[in-house]
Amino acid sequence: MRRRLDAWVRERLPLEPLVEAVRHKTVPQHRSSFAYYLGGMTLFLFGIQVGTGALLLLYYRPSASEAYESVQFIMTRVPFGWLVRSIHAWSANLMVAAAVAHLVSVLFLHSYRRPRELTWVSGVLLLGLTLAFGFTGYLLPWNQLAFFATRVGTDMAAAVPFAGDFLVRFTRGGADVTGATLTRLFGMHVAILPMIATVLVAVHLLLVQAHGMSVPPGVERNAQQAGRPIRSLPFLPHFVLRELFGWTVALALLAGLSAFYPWELGTKADPFAPAPAGIRPEWYFLWMFQVLKYAPATLLGIPGEVLVFAGLGIGGVLVLLLPFWASRTDRWRRALVGVAACALLVMAALTVIALMADGGAHK
Amino acid sequence: MTTLRVVIGCAAMLFASVGVVQTQDRVEAARKAFEGDVHMAAGLQCAACHSGGGDAAASSYAVERTRIAPMCARCHSDPAYMRQFDPQVRTDQYSQYLTSAHGRDMARGELRVATCSDCHGVHGVVRASDPRAPVAPLHVAKTCATCHADRVRMAAFGREATPFADWSTSVHATALLKRGDTSAPACSTCHGSHGATPPGVTEVANVCAQCHVREADLFRASPKKAIFDGMGQAECLVCHENHAIHQPADAWVGLEQGAVCATCHDASTKGAQTINGVRLGLDALTRGLASAESVVERARRAGMLVDDARVMLQEAREHQIQARVLVHTFADKPFADVAAKGLEAVQRAERAGEVALEELQYRRRGLAVATLVIIGFLITLGWKIRRLAAPGS
Amino acid sequence: MGDRVADTGPARRDVLNWLLGSWLVGVLGSILYPIARYLVPPELPEAAPPSVVAGKATALATNSGRIVAFGTAPVIVIRTPSGELCAFSATCTHLTCTVQYRPDLEHIWCACHNGHYDLNGRNIAGPPPRPLDRFDVTVQGEDIVIVRRT
Numbered sequence: 091m092r093r094r095l096d097a098w099v100r101e102r103l104p105l106e107p108l109v110e111a112v113r114h115k116t117v118p119q120h121r122s123s124f125a126y127y128l129g130g131m132t133l134f135l136f137g138i139q140v141g142t143g144a145l146l147l148l149y150y151r152p153s154a155s156e157a158y159e160s161v162q163f164i165m166t167r168v169p170f171g172w173l174v175r176s177i178h179a180w181s182a183n184l185m186v187a188a189a190v191a192h193l194v195s196v197l198f199l200h201s202y203r204r205p206r207e208l209t210w211v212s213g214v215l216l217l218g219l220t221l222a223f224g225f226t227g228y229l230l231p232w233n234q235l236a237f238f239a240t241r242v243g244t245d246m247a248a249a250v251p252f253a254g255d256f257l258v259r260f261t262r263g264g265a266d267v268t269g270a271t272l273t274r275l276f277g278m279h280v281a282i283l284p285m286i287a288t289v290l291v292a293v294h295l296l297l298v299q300a301h302g303m304s305v306p307p308g309v310e311r312n313a314q315q316a317g318r319p320i321r322s323l324p325f326l327p328h329f330v331l332r333e334l335f336g337w338t339v340a341l342a343l344l345a346g347l348s349a350f351y352p353w354e355l356g357t358k359a360d361p362f363a364p365a366p367a368g369i370r371p372e373w374y375f376l377w378m379f380q381v382l383k384y385a386p387a388t389l390l391g392i393p394g395e396v397l398v399f400a401g402l403g404i405g406g407v408l409v410l411l412l413p414f415w416a417s418r419t420d421r422w423r424r425a426l427v428g429v430a431a432c433a434l435l436v437m438a439a440l441t442v443i444a445l446m447a448d449g450g451a452h453k
Numbered sequence: 454m455t456t457l458r459v460v461i462g463c464a465a466m467l468f469a470s471v472g473v474v475q476t477q478d479r480v481e482a483a484r485k486a487f488e489g490d491v492h493m494a495a496g497l498q499c500a501a502c503h504s505g506g507g508d509a510a511a512s513s514y515a516v517e518r519t520r521i522a523p524m525c526a527r528c529h530s531d532p533a534y535m536r537q538f539d540p541q542v543r544t545d546q547y548s549q550y551l552t553s554a555h556g557r558d559m560a561r562g563e564l565r566v567a568t569c570s571d572c573h574g575v576h577g578v579v580r581a582s583d584p585r586a587p588v589a590p591l592h593v594a595k596t597c598a599t600c601h602a603d604r605v606r607m608a609a610f611g612r613e614a615t616p617f618a619d620w621s622t623s624v625h626a627t628a629l630l631k632r633g634d635t636s637a638p639a640c641s642t643c644h645g646s647h648g649a650t651p652p653g654v655t656e657v658a659n660v661c662a663q664c665h666v667r668e669a670d671l672f673r674a675s676p677k678k679a680i681f682d683g684m685g686q687a688e689c690l691v692c693h694e695n696h697a698i699h700q701p702a703d704a705w706v707g708l709e710q711g712a713v714c715a716t717c718h719d720a721s722t723k724g725a726q727t728i729n730g731v732r733l734g735l736d737a738l739t740r741g742l743a744s745a746e747s748v749v750e751r752a753r754r755a756g757m758l759v760d761d762a763r764v765m766l767q768e769a770r771e772h773q774i775q776a777r778v779l780v781h782t783f784a785d786k787p788f789a790d791v792a793a794k795g796l797e798a799v800q801r802a803e804r805a806g807e808v809a810l811e812e813l814q815y816r817r818r819g820l821a822v823a824t825l826v827i828i829g830f831l832i833t834l835g836w837k838i839r840r841l842a843a844p845g846s
Numbered sequence: 847m848g849d850r851v852a853d854t855g856p857a858r859r860d861v862l863n864w865l866l867g868s869w870l871v872g873v874l875g876s877i878l879y880p881i882a883r884y885l886v887p888p889e890l891p892e893a894a895p896p897s898v899v900a901g902k903a904t905a906l907a908t909n910s911g912r913i914v915a916f917g918t919a920p921v922i923v924i925r926t927p928s929g930e931l932c933a934f935s936a937t938c939t940h941l942t943c944t945v946q947y948r949p950d951l952e953h954i955w956c957a958c959h960n961g962h963y964d965l966n967g968r969n970i971a972g973p974p975p976r977p978l979d980r981f982d983v984t985v986q987g988e989d990i991v992i993v994r995r996t
Contacts, residue, residue, distance in 0.1 A: 628975075632975075634975040636969075636973070636975055637975075664972065664973050665959070665973070666959075666960040666971075666972060667957075667958075667959055667960035667972075668959075670960075760917075760918045761918075763918065764918050767942065770942070771942070771943045771944060771958065774941050774943055774958045774959075775943070775957065775958055778958060778959065822876070823876035826869065826872035826873055826875075826876055827873055827876070829869050829872070830866070830869035830870060830872065830873050833862065833865050833866045833869050834866060834869075836862065837862055837863075837866055840859065840862065
């Protein structure tokens with residue numbers, strides 16, 4: 091009976107090769123193998139976002155007159171609604187952190203090398219998508235802070251040469267941030283971005299499975315010199331159980347954060363109210379915010395904002411296409427790590443400055 | 454000899470020209486100020502007031518202080534003339550002024566008292582309804598204070614110079630100057646403007662009752678009215694002061710030191726029981742409200758839904774306000790009923806706050822259980838991983 | 847205690863797997879329970895609405911008023927002596943007592959300090975410093991519907 095059922099399933103679900111591949115998959119083990127868990131952690135948090143996001147959709151209403159009230163309703167009247175929303179908000183932040191950590195570790199371990207160029211590109215695109223998720227989701231509760239932050243954030247697009255005005259209108263769905271913007275960002279947040287994300291995540295995972303885990307060049311060389319194979323860990327169950335351990339810790343962390351620091355709702359957005367003190371974007375955009383503050387009004391006749399955006403744009407393209415221009419010499423790689431570390435430090439410092447300036451403004 | 458005459462002549466001319474220059478400056482300044490004047494807008498010229506002098510002597514331009522009010526009254530007491538500028542205009546200012554303390558003194562030839570221009574300005578007069586006017590609600594107290602807060606000037610009339618300072622500490626000044634509530638009273642609201650004179654003992658309650666109608670009604674219906682009248686006491690002022698009217702405190706009701714009732718009453722007098730009963734009721738409400746508010750606030754800060762509790766708190770506060778008004782009945786009954794209703798609302802609010810806090814505890818306990826389960830799982834998982842590590846490596 | 851069971855390797859692994867499974871059920875339970883509770887609709891099926899129904903239009907007699915809850919704030923609906931409907935925030939602008947309609951005076955009155963408002967919500971006597979906020983009233987079918995002015 092059981093054998094027949096087994097056979098019936100196997101015939102209709104030809105997963106045998108996949109199961110076999112997973113069974114033989116191994117993960118290299120070395121000093122930096124913790125980095126292999128960061129992608130999985132990002133994936134787990136993405137899964138939480140999909141789950142809690144779907145739950146929030148049951149009660150959320152995407153209109154300027156009802157959005158705030160419906161979120162308030164979720165937070166106060168729906169059983170465990172406070173938990174679902176707080177987890178969604180906290181997990182979004184942790185996911186950005188995990189995705190950035192994943193990217194940085196891949197960069198530092200040079201895992202973007204041939205033949206994994208496309209994995210890197212899809213990964214960078216996914217990070218951009220994560221930030222877009224954060225930006226579009228920020229406005230959805232329609233509270234005062236998010237309203238003004240979105241107004242400032244979308245206004246920055248105006249600095250883009252030629253297409254600036256169009257971009258502002260495109261993101262806002264009109265000349266100003268209104269109910270139309272809310273509906274628009276909502277549509278992006280729950281339909282368009284998830285659609286793209288699903289495809290990109292599938293491609294990314296497929297590529298990861300196809301190429302297997304990358305071994306850092308240094309580790310590879312050491313193993314070659316010593317003439318012994320690189321130690322490895324079976325994917326199933328060793329690696330999966332370790333990953334599960336990390337996920338469970340993340341889950342406990344999310345539950346604790348949500349219970350003790352429930353995500354605030356603030357007051358309802360009022361387009362005619364004066365901008366509240368301390369408007370600021372989400373923390374992961376703060377460094378850009380701070381750079382804009384330092385930008386000179388004009389330099390050589392070009393507006394400072396345009397210069398900043400040009401710089402950021404060039405930087406973004408360089409990061410996206412990193413595997414195609416990165417040289418393979420050791421010295422060059424060390425230089426790249428140094429430059430990346432400096433860039434990260436500067437970004438962190440800018441974020442801290444912005445946070446401290448904001449803290450001062452509250453006093 | 455001739456030289457001396459020339460020198461003297463030159464000196465005389467020099468002095469004369471300095472005088473002329475000074476006069477010219479003053480005329481110029483007056484002309485400038487007059488450009489924003491409501492009279493200028495109405496088409497009046499300098500000569501409308503300064504008609505006395507055709508000659509250049511400076512002194513002849515100035516209008517004597519005693520003649521200022523009659524001069525203004527030439528137009529302002531003429532309804533037919535004034536109507537062309539404002540159909541609603543009042544023309545009784547001068548007749549009121551004549552009845553005021555200022556006007557009576559001025560009629561006796563006392564030049565140190567106020568006349569029209571002292572409050573409304575000289576050149577550059579604006580409408581009284583203009584917010585910039587020195588008699589506009591936000592400025593009028595300061596305008597009165599230029600004389601009435603001057604100790605030396607007031608001493609000459611045997612008057613205190615304290616009213617402005619006293620009023621500045623009052624709830625009325627706070628409402629007017631801090632909150633910008635222009636319906637709050639300044640000097641002229643109680644004393645009148647053109648007919649300004651201190652209200653007498655019997656009039657005071659009528660003045661207060663202009664706004665505090667309910668308190669006045671309750672007071673007049675109470676036994677206190679006849680007693681205070683018999684003693685020649687100015688009703689409201691006995692407890693609330695005249696200028697330094699402060700936020701009333703529950704502690705005013707009572708028999709101990711500092712309570713206003715204690716001025717006349719002690720434990721042996723009639724009404725001691727009522728006084729104590731009212732005080733107990735007020736204190737119970739205040740304490741209950743504070744305690745319920747803190748419970749509800751704690752729940753709110755923890756992110757709990759406390760809308761219902763806040764509605765109940767609001768209800769309780771309303772009863773507290775009513776109860777405080779009902780103190781003016783100086784009787785047990787209506788007060789006790791309202792205070793009881795307030796206390797009942799307080800208890801409901803506190804209960805609702807406690808329910809919210811219990812819900813919070815429930816959440817925390819739920820989290821604790823979930824965390825325990827997760828930690829148990831993690832420990833077992835860690836154990837499992839360590840067991841697996843041996844064959845794997 | 848662990849060392850004693852270590853001798854019997856497979857038996858210990860079974861115990862471990864069973865234990866792990868049980869804990870996993872617990873973890874899944876603590877995830878699924880909130881989700882299940884979340885999915886059950888709450889007693890109040892909707893968020894605070896931007897409008898409320900203030901009873902039947904026919905039930906509000908001429909020259910009378912009624913207090914209704916708008917979210918958590920009271921609103922007073924009045925049918926004026928001339929038969930028109932109007933609605934105001936019922937929170938007195940003086941010290942936030944709830945106002946009422948006085949048929950004898952034909953206007954709105956606050957009992958706390960004898961504040962008076964006319965049928966346009968203007969403070970006409972007593973201590974209230976500001977007029978009452980006005981709400982829009984429409985009649986839909988039989989019902990009076992109050993909408994907050996934006």
